[in-house]
Amino acid sequence: MSVLTLLLAGPLQAWGASARFTRRTTESAPTKSGVIGLLAAAAGIERDADDKLAPLAALRFGVRIDQPGTRIRDFHTAHHGDTGKSMPLSERFYLADAVFVAALEGDHHLLTALRAALRTPTYMPFLGRRSCPPSRPLDLTLHTSRSLLDALHREPWQASPWYRTHHRGHDEIELTVLHEADEHTQHAADTLRDQPVSFAAEHRRHVLRTQVASRVRVPNPQSARRLPRHDPFDALDEESA
Template identity: 65%
Template sequence: MSVLTLRLAGPLQSWGASARFVRRTTEAAPTKSGVIGVLAAAQGLERGDDTGLARLAALRFGVRIDQPGTRVRDFQTAHHAVTGKSMPLSERFYLADAVFVAAVEGDSALVEELHACLRAPVFLPYLGRRSCPPVLPLELNVRHDVDIEGALREEPWQAARWYQNLRRRDERVPLAVLRETVATDPGADVLRDQPLSFATEHRRHGLRTVVSSGVEVPNPMAARARRAGSRTVPSHEPLVPLEEDAL
């Protein structure tokens, strides 16, 4: 078994689960359905390829919240493509300036294949909605020596530098983790984001059991702050040259 980690970052992200009709909300973290959709797009799977989707949906999924971002709301209008009639005003919610580390665990050959596909995707990947492109490469690492819990614990903090700098006094930073688990795991919760079909005419999702936990990761900006604080600040008295001239 191997683990593929991804960095999900962009100006906007939107990870809907049960939202429908004119109010489209977003979860606080990427959904399994959304991330599997990213991998399916990279592979070039068609929406109706339920067999190929089942192969990806069998991967175990987890996500770490490195930078929670800010929830923002947008109002959108649209017209019917055939009749030209105005559609109802809709609300769309997004996460701005968020960064996540997602991880999928499964067969080593499939994980390596997905890693290669992310480097040269067939279809353009996006972060939940087509209007949300990612920044920087999506793929981070392929790990063969740890499980999904270990990968999310060992992956360096991926938050933006300005965000890390806000926590520069903290040597280690606590981060929330949502990972897929069995129903008997204490504290387990249920989400409806297990993808069953992406076909336009019958898009379906099943229930998935998840548990919330936390990890602590080193803060690289803390070391920078220590080095800056250890430097000797040269003495400077701006009035000395004026006093010397006066003499």
Template identity: 70%
Template sequence: MSVLTLRLAGPLQAWGASARFARRTTESAPTKSGVIGLLAAARGMERGDDEALARLAVLRFAVRIDQPGTRIRDFQTAHHADTDKSMPLSERYYLADAVFVAAVEGQDALLDELDTALNHPVHPPYLGRRSCPPAHPVRLSLHHGAGLTEALQEEPWQAAAWYRKQRRKDATVSLTVLREASPDEPDGDLLRDQPLSFAAEHRRHALRTVVTTTVDVPNPSAASAPRSLPRHDPFAALEEESA
């Protein structure tokens, strides 16, 4: 088994697990459906190819919250191209200045394929919506022989430098991990973001169980130990002159 890790960082992100009419919300962290969609786009998978999607959907998923960001709301207007009539006001939510490390676990051959696809994507990646491009290449590392928790433990803290400095007194930081439950972990939160079909005419998602844990990682911005100052004797020079 292998684990592929991705850095999801950008000015704006939007990871919606549900949408009602003109109101589109966002979860507080990337969804499995959104990340699987990113990987599928990198491979050039057709939206209606449910068989290819099923191969990706079996991957176990986890996400580490390195920098939670701020939820913001945006109002958008639009007009019909033919009639120029106004469409209903759209209310959309985003995460601003957030940074996450997502991880998918699966067979070595499949993860090798996905790693290659991220390095040479057929379609460019985006962070939940096409209006949310990533600030950096999303591919981080490919961990052979590691599980989700181990891979997320090994990845350095990816938060912005200004955010890390707020914790400079801490040598290590405890980061929240939202991990897909294994079969022997029945307890957890249910989230409807297990992708079954991305086809526009019948998008379907199932429930999956998510457990919340933490991992401790080093803080590269931690303040070093204070240096000891040399002892200053203001009368030493006078004593030398009188000697």
């Protein structure tokens, strides 16, 4: 087994597991359906190709919250593309300034192909909605002979520089990881309806998936102990020499 890690960072993200008419919410972290959809778009898999979607949906999924971001609300207006008629006013929620590391565990050859697709995508990948493009390259690492949790533990902290400055006093950062449950963690699992079965517009379908929350500690590159020593009087010593 191998693990492909992805960097999900952008000004706005939206990862909805449910939608009720004109109210479109977002989860606090990327959903499996959203990330699988991103990979399927990059690989050029059409929405009605359920047989090609199935191997991607079978990958084990997890996500690490490196920078939780801020939930914001937008009132959305739109017009019908053909008639020009105004559509109902909708309320849409987004995550602003969030950063996540997503991981998918499975067949090495499949993950290698998906990694290549991310570098030359057939369709533009986006972070949950088309209005949410990524701000940084999506591809991080293809880990071989590692478990999903081990890969999420080994990836360096990906938070934005401005966010890291608020944690300079800590040598390590504790981050939340949300991952699919196994036989040892089923008792502590929650459920989320984000396991994709079909993306076809006429019969889009998702089923329940179990998810467990855990914590990992990663080194903080902004730690005071790791910052280079700076003494402004060093410049005076060099001038006198």
